[in-house]
Amino acid sequence: MYVPPRIVTNDDLSALVDTNDEWIRRRVGIAQRHIAVTETTADLAAKAARNALDSAGIDAASLDMILCATVSADYVSPNLACMVQKQLGALCPAYDINAACSAFLFLLETAAGYFARGKAKTILVVGAERMSRIVDWSDRGTCVIFGDGAGAAVLGAGDGYLDSVITVRGGDSVIKIPHHAGKSPFWDGNCEEPYIQMNGQETFKYAVNAMCGDIHTLFDRNGLTPDDIAWIVPHQANYRIIESAAKRSGIPQEKFYMNIERLGNTSSASIPMALDELSRAGKLTRGDKLILTAFGGGLANAACLLTW
Numbered sequence: 001m002y003v004p005p006r007i008v009t010n011d012d013l014s015a016l017v018d019t020n021d022e023w024i025r026r027r028v029g030i031a032q033r034h035i036a037v038t039e040t041t042a043d044l045a046a047k048a049a050r051n052a053l054d055s056a057g058i059d060a061a062s063l064d065m066i067l068c069a070t071v072s073a074d075y076v077s078p079n080l081a082c083m084v085q086k087q088l089g090a091l092c093p094a095y096d097i098n099a100a101c102s103a104f105l106f107l108l109e110t111a112a113g114y115f116a117r118g119k120a121k122t123i124l125v126v127g128a129e130r131m132s133r134i135v136d137w138s139d140r141g142t143c144v145i146f147g148d149g150a151g152a153a154v155l156g157a158g159d160g161y162l163d164s165v166i167t168v169r170g171g172d173s174v175i176k177i178p179h180h181a182g183k184s185p186f187w188d189g190n191c192e193e194p195y196i197q198m199n200g201q202e203t204f205k206y207a208v209n210a211m212c213g214d215i216h217t218l219f220d221r222n223g224l225t226p227d228d229i230a231w232i233v234p235h236q237a238n239y240r241i242i243e244s245a246a247k248r249s250g251i252p253q254e255k256f257y258m259n260i261e262r263l264g265n266t267s268s269a270s271i272p273m274a275l276d277e278l279s280r281a282g283k284l285t286r287g288d289k290l291i292l293t294a295f296g297g298g299l300a301n302a303a304c305l306l307t308w
């Protein structure tokens, strides 16, 4: 993982909008987030990618594919993966997937397809976000939630990716991030600001239902009980969402990894960053079964079961 060094506290935000540390901690569970000052989304992504390559002990020339997840790329084109390829000095194909906060799990599913067809041996997957670029810093309902960061993993073909579930309920009424409106002299329609708009309460309900439903699908299909799972690694959107999902699914909350207090919601980067923290803290043992679970814009949700 990589996060930019600048830490922004809740007190820092209360100087910008009508909010306070107590409200943000109690309603969302965030104390601070990292915010980029000069680094681009591609810089964050490439730094996480280099860390992943170092820990895998391979160089960029050995990669067969680079897949990136983002909703906050620096450009529409070239896509983020192209810019990561350039920074790493790799030569392999590279492209992005946009599925908002669930996108890292879409990358794993896509990579599994390449491995199954024998089209790749080593794939770099990266979730990277500069959410600070796409939040409206005058909207207290969203600007307190998000943070910047990137997480990456080097994947090899194997039998550790056991099962997955992906669901899309397409629509723009709950969460949307409009593109820049453009300046067409012919356009006579709506022109929206290119910032996140979110119905918090609808997102909350969707998130809890999605996580519980996906976890139970994976449990039922694979004959598992909570005792079989070492960790559930959820997308870090709101402490209370994870707490409600734990309560409703009957799984002890200690099995749900949480770092939202320190990092905020980093969208597609949150799951790979959480995995990196777990791994570096020595909390993962080879053979552990993990469930990764995410939800967000689309609306989309996804979960997968894997053996570490």
Ligand code: COA
Pocket: 018, 019, 020, 023, 024, 027, 028, 101, 140, 141, 144, 198, 199, 200, 201, 203, 204, 207, 237, 238, 241, 265, 295, 296, 297
């Ligand atoms: N500071 C202080 N007060 C705030 C605030 C802030 N940052 N943001 C909203 N409020 C106020 C509201 O204006 C409202 O005031 P009112 O009662 O006077 O109208 C009150 O707090 C309650 O607002 P509400 O929106 O009902 O709060 P909530 O408990 O639903 O929490 C979210 C808001 C956004 C934190 C919560 O709905 C949430 O986390 N939703 C999911 C979001 C998410 O996961 N997004 C990412 C998708 S991947």
